[in-house]
Amino acid sequence: MKARVVASRVVVTGVGIVSGVCTGGAAAIGPVLESGRSAVGRVTAFPTDGLPSHLAAELPPGALAALVEPAEARRLSRVSQMTLAACRLAVDDANLGDLSDAHLIVGTEFGDLRSTEEFAAGYLRRGAGGLSPLAFPNTVMNTMAAASAIALGLHGSSVTVNARRVAGELAVGRGAALIAGGRATAVLAGGVDELSPLMFAVLARLAAISPRGGGEEGCRPFDRDASGPVRGEGATFLVLESLEAAAARGARALGEIRGAAWRSGARAAAIPPALEAAGLAPGDIGWIYGSAAGDPAQDAAALRSIRRVFGDAGPATTSLAPVAGEHAGLGAFGVAAATWTARAGRLPGIASLRRPRPAAREVAAGPGVHRVPVGPGLVHGVCRGGDDVALIVAPMGDAA
Numbered sequence: 292m293k294a295r296v297v298a299s300r301v302v303v304t305g306v307g308i309v310s311g312v313c314t315g316g317a318a319a320i321g322p323v324l325e326s327g328r329s330a331v332g333r334v335t336a337f338p339t340d341g342l343p344s345h346l347a348a349e350l351p352p353g354a355l356a357a358l359v360e361p362a363e364a365r366r367l368s369r370v371s372q373m374t375l376a377a378c379r380l381a382v383d384d385a386n387l388g389d390l391s392d393a394h395l396i397v398g399t400e401f402g403d404l405r406s407t408e409e410f411a412a413g414y415l416r417r418g419a420g421g422l423s424p425l426a427f428p429n430t431v432m433n434t435m436a437a438a439s440a441i442a443l444g445l446h447g448s449s450v451t452v453n454a455r456r457v458a459g460e461l462a463v464g465r466g467a468a469l470i471a472g473g474r475a476t477a478v479l480a481g482g483v484d485e486l487s488p489l490m491f492a493v494l495a496r497l498a499a500i501s502p503r504g505g506g507e508e509g510c511r512p513f514d515r516d517a518s519g520p521v522r523g524e525g526a527t528f529l530v531l532e533s534l535e536a537a538a539a540r541g542a543r544a545l546g547e548i549r550g551a552a553w554r555s556g557a558r559a560a561a562i563p564p565a566l567e568a569a570g571l572a573p574g575d576i577g578w579i580y581g582s583a584a585g586d587p588a589q590d591a592a593a594l595r596s597i598r599r600v601f602g603d604a605g606p607a608t609t610s611l612a613p614v615a616g617e618h619a620g621l622g623a624f625g626v627a628a629a630t631w632t633a634r635a636g637r638l639p640g641i642a643s644l645r646r647p648r649p650a651a652r653e654v655a656a657g658p659g660v661h662r663v664p665v666g667p668g669l670v671h672g673v674c675r676g677g678d679d680v681a682l683i684v685a686p687m688g689d690a691a
Contacts, residue, residue, distance in 0.1 A: 300534040300689070301467045301543040306386025307377040307481075309358065309614050310525030311348040316384030317491040317545050320631045324639040325660055329614050331510060331521055337488040344495035346508050348523030348616030368406045368437055374435040375442050376480050377526035377620075382508050385530035385542060387477065393476045393567055394447030396466045397436040398458030399619045403429045405487045409458035411525035421613060425576035433469045435483055446603045453595060456589075457553075458678040459527065459622025464551040467682070468530045475476070476536040481528030482619030491522065501585060510613040511643045512590055513582035513651035520584035523616015527623040546630030549667060550683040562671065569667065573601050576683075577664030578638045579623040579654075582672040584612035587648075592675040594651055606665055607656045613643045622680075625670045629684035636665040 297638035306317040313323040313329025313573060330348035339345045350373070352539060356366070358376035367375065374582030382390065406429030433451040448469075452462045458481025494500045498519070506518030537544055544584040550568030552561040566573065579597065583590040598603055611625055632638050640656035642659040648654050667685035672678075 300644070301470045301548045301592050302456060302532055302537050302540045303531050303535050303546050303626070303630050304527050304537050304544055305381040305387060305530030306545065307380030307382070307384060307528045308525070308627065309350065309354065309373050309377045309380070309526065310620065310624065311350055311523065312615050314354060315407050316380055317627065317630070320627055321635065324628060325637070326439070327642050329660070330523065331613065331616060333389050334491070336486065337491070339491070339660055342492060342495040342542050343502060343608055344500050344508060346501065346521050347491065348521065349486060350638060352449045352526055361372045363442065368403050368434070370403050370405070370483060371429070371435045371438040373526040375439045375481065375486060376466070377481065377528045378439050378443060381528055381530045383526045387530055389442055389587040391446050393477040393479060393510065394449070394469055395436055395445055395446050396450045396452060396462045396478060397439070398452040398454065398462030398622070399432065399435065400453070400455060400484050401487070401490055402432040402453070403434050404490050405485065406430055408487065408489050409612065424558065431657060434594050441470060451514065452679055454674070456617070456674040457622060457672035457678045457680045458668060459620035460625070460682060461533070461553055461678065463529060463623055464680055464682055467548045467551050470531055476533045478531045479528050480531055481632070482527065482621070483526035484524055484620060486522060486524045494522065499510035509643060510585045510616070512610040512612055512641055513647055513655040514584050514644050515646040515648055517585045517590065520586050520617040523618040523621065525546070525615060525618060525620045527620040527622050527627060529623060529626060544589060544687045547685050547687055548682055549685045551681065553678060553680040555678050560596065560599065561679040561681040562669065565683050569683040573685065575667055576601070576606050577666050578606050578632060578668040579608040579669070580629050580670045581608045581610050582622070583610045584617045589675045591650065592673065593673045596673050596679060597654070597671065602651045606654070606668070607631035607638055607657045607661055608654045609638055610641055622670070622672050623633050625683060626684060628667055629670050630665065633666065633668055633686040637661070640664045
């Protein structure tokens with residue numbers, strides 16, 4: 292993955308969230324962040340007996356029924372329904388009537404794993420005769436993007452970004468790049484993942500999710516008692532537009548993506564080029580939505596990336612992983628939350644943080660909602676040994 296620097300004047304005009312903690316548009320963000328609610332609880336959609344892990348942030352039963360037409364529900368897989376529902380909420384939130392030239396970028400970690408499991412199980416049970424032609428189209432990674440683009444009538448490009456832990460942030464960065472480069476005036480960008488019994492069981496048995504090392508199960512970023520991440524599911528999509536196109540149709544702008552960059556490698560560093568694209572210095576950043584999710588090694592890698600730029604006493608840093616669980620939609624949820632923080636000067640702390648690790652004590656925002664500067668902040672996603680994504684989010688009216 293090459294580094295890319297994104298110019299400014301890319302605005303967020305709509306938000307669509309379908310998750311365990313809230314469903315709706317931009318108006319839903321502030322109340323849920325102020326409330327300190329979390330969707331993390333015991334898994335109810337499938338049995339977890341015999342596994343070491345039992346917690347996840349699930350979508351409530353029936354949450355999609357009011358958002359997807361019955362005929363679509365019969366035709367589309369569950370994760371495709373999540374994608375389409377969140378995209379529609381974002382389009383409605385932006386009051387974007389003409390979608391014909393809009394582009395779509397979907398970030399995902401696991402894709403439609405339930406359909407893939409169903410397709411493979413049919414073969415294992417009955418041989419070639421058990422292969423379902425209806426399930427097969429959903430086994431490819433881009434099924435969510437393709438199904439949503441068709442349902443929405445999009446004629447622009449349809450792109451799927453498959454990346455570990457940073458898929459949502461990367462999708463938003465790619466969408467901003469399309470607009471900043473003059474190749475699009477409107478882009479739907481975000482992330483989606485669903486919980487799957489197979490995926491959950493494999494991750495639990497590999498100790499890839501909490502509780503790792505015999506600790507207490509839970510999502511505790513930057514905490515001495517952290518024992519691994521907790522998975523979540525859902526979709527968050529943003530409508531990104533050029534400032535000129537948004538102004539021409541009289542659209543409300545929730546915030547601006549002033550700069551974005553992404554890099555790959557063991558010492559990837561996306562924050563400096565993102566700041567350069569935004570025309571800002573490290574001291575101009577007042578707060579950070581980070582990607583810490585309770586994996587001590589992963590959280591340490593994220594903290595090192597931040598410290599290389601901001602020093603030991605950097606901006607207040609939070610994580611939404613304890614709110615909605617780790618999934619590809621979380622990064623886009625962070626960008627949506629960042630537009631609210633940039634305007635309101637309010638940053639939700641990490642409610643599960645009780646005993647901060649010494650290295651994080653100066654920056655990790657503890658429980659409660661914190662006053663932070665109104666102005667630009669950073670959304671940062673990092674995968675240890677892999678990708679690094681940085682997005683600078685600012686309120687409208689902030690100096691360009």
